[in-house]
Amino acid sequence: MDNADPRTLDYQPTLPENLGRGIGIVGAGGIVEYAHLPAYRNAGLRVIGITDVDAAKATRVAAAFGLPQVYPDLDALLADPEIAVVDIAVYPHAQLAVVERAAAASKHLLCQKPLADTYPRAVQTVEVAAAADVRLAVNQQMRWDAGIRYLKLLVAGGWLGEPTYASIQVHTLTDWSLWPWIYANNQLEVMFHSIHYIDSLRFLLGDPARIFTSGSLSPGETTPGETRTLSIWEYASGLRVLIDVCHGTWHDDRYATFRVEGSAGVAKGTIGLMYDYPRGRPDTLEVSSQSFANGAWFSPLLETRWIPDAFLGPMASLMRAIERGEEPETSGQDNLRTLQIVFAAYRSMAEGRAVGLDEIVADSVSAGRR
Numbered sequence: 197m198d199n200a201d202p203r204t205l206d207y208q209p210t211l212p213e214n215l216g217r218g219i220g221i222v223g224a225g226g227i228v229e230y231a232h233l234p235a236y237r238n239a240g241l242r243v244i245g246i247t248d249v250d251a252a253k254a255t256r257v258a259a260a261f262g263l264p265q266v267y268p269d270l271d272a273l274l275a276d277p278e279i280a281v282v283d284i285a286v287y288p289h290a291q292l293a294v295v296e297r298a299a300a301a302s303k304h305l306l307c308q309k310p311l312a313d314t315y316p317r318a319v320q321t322v323e324v325a326a327a328a329d330v331r332l333a334v335n336q337q338m339r340w341d342a343g344i345r346y347l348k349l350l351v352a353g354g355w356l357g358e359p360t361y362a363s364i365q366v367h368t369l370t371d372w373s374l375w376p377w378i379y380a381n382n383q384l385e386v387m388f389h390s391i392h393y394i395d396s397l398r399f400l401l402g403d404p405a406r407i408f409t410s411g412s413l414s415p416g417e418t419t420p421g422e423t424r425t426l427s428i429w430e431y432a433s434g435l436r437v438l439i440d441v442c443h444g445t446w447h448d449d450r451y452a453t454f455r456v457e458g459s460a461g462v463a464k465g466t467i468g469l470m471y472d473y474p475r476g477r478p479d480t481l482e483v484s485s486q487s488f489a490n491g492a493w494f495s496p497l498l499e500t501r502w503i504p505d506a507f508l509g510p511m512a513s514l515m516r517a518i519e520r521g522e523e524p525e526t527s528g529q530d531n532l533r534t535l536q537i538v539f540a541a542y543r544s545m546a547e548g549r550a551v552g553l554d555e556i557v558a559d560s561v562s563a564g565r566r
């Protein structure tokens with residue numbers, strides 16, 4: 197346990213020294229408009245321009261945020277020597293082609309999640325960046341969501357003791373009209389939503405040995421994918437994790453909560469974004485630690501939101517990695533472990549059994565497609 201006051205830990209992202217490294221954005225869709233660009237603007241990052249296969253969208257978003265350049269295509273963006281970092285926010289199946297061309301132009305890369313639609317393609321994406329000697333980070337920004345970052349500081353600081361149980365439980369009503377292409381996908385809830393919880397729980401607690409996932413639909417849902425999942429993670433230490441998500445909660449008793457119990461403390465709270473997507477509200481957090489005030493409960497004040505504030509985290513981490521010659525926190529290599537859990541979940545659903553992470557390997561075609 198460290199000497200800090202657990203009521204006032206610094207959960208804000210660490211910024212790079214050079215905020216002026218040029219950013220070029222590929223894809224002018226919803227998430228860029230309501231999350232990437234507001235976060236970068238608030239932090240004073242330098243976005244030079246944007247491109248989209250739908251030129252009108254790129255023009256409209258550039259005007260809304262005062263971006264100097266709208267590039268007619270990817271080649272034009274990559275030819276701009278002012279751009280050091282390419283921020284990709286296209287569909288997962290289209291990401292590798294952009295990565296290949298941007299890496300060949302020696303640009304560093306921030307990729308959207310999921311990194312790819314199959315595990316072998318994700319491995320290939322990481323290898324392309326490594327071969328070109330450019331940094332690749334994945335936009336798993338929930339790690340910088342205030343509640344999760346604060347939990348990490350509590351766990352790492354020893355305030356909760358040895359973790360024994362953790363859960364994320366989200367029962368919400370999701371408006372899939374924001375993402376018709378996701379609703380049409382065979383792999384839905386884990387691939388596009390719980391992937392955030394998976395990455396955050398790995399960040400907090402490390403990798404499980406094996407997982408069991410059960411997926412289903414709410415009555416009346418027509419997607420070929422799954423919109424409700426229950427996952428259990430097993431660790432050799434005895435730690436157990438539960439992820440419980442339902443996107444079809446028709447009644448008004450909706451909730452989005454997290455909880456970590458340890459040998460010396462408990463922390464619990466709410467995920468503000470899931471109460472009113474995409475605006476949301478700040479997370480809440482309540483903590484009791486035997487190492488502080490005899491276990492009296494306290495509530496750190498969390499003032500930032502997942503959208504847009506947490507979106508600064510992956511970009512700041514990538515820029516610091518470039519500056520310092522290090523790997524970003526959510527490097528491609530790290531993200532392969534998150535994706536092993538994602539694809540283990542799909543194998544578990546298909547085969548009705550617990551699946552070890554080491555079963556998901558790049559030379560297994562079924563790892564990426566069911």
Ligand SMILES: NC(=O)c1ccc[n+]([C@@H]2O[C@H](COP(=O)([O-])OP(=O)(O)OC[C@H]3O[C@@H](n4cnc5c(N)ncnc54)[C@H](O)[C@@H]3O)[C@@H](O)[C@H]2O)c1
Nearest residue numbers: 223224225226227248249250285286287288290308309310
């Ligand atoms: N919290 C999060 O991290 C979060 C939330 C939502 C979406 N996303 C991810 O962001 C990505 C985009 O999602 P969205 O909701 O913005 O989708 P969207 O449909 O609103 O936008 C995608 C945009 O990409 C453009 N595009 C597609 N292929 C392109 C290409 N090859 N080159 C240039 N432009 C291209 C499309 O024209 C469209 O404007 C997806 O990978 C999604 O999984 C992440």
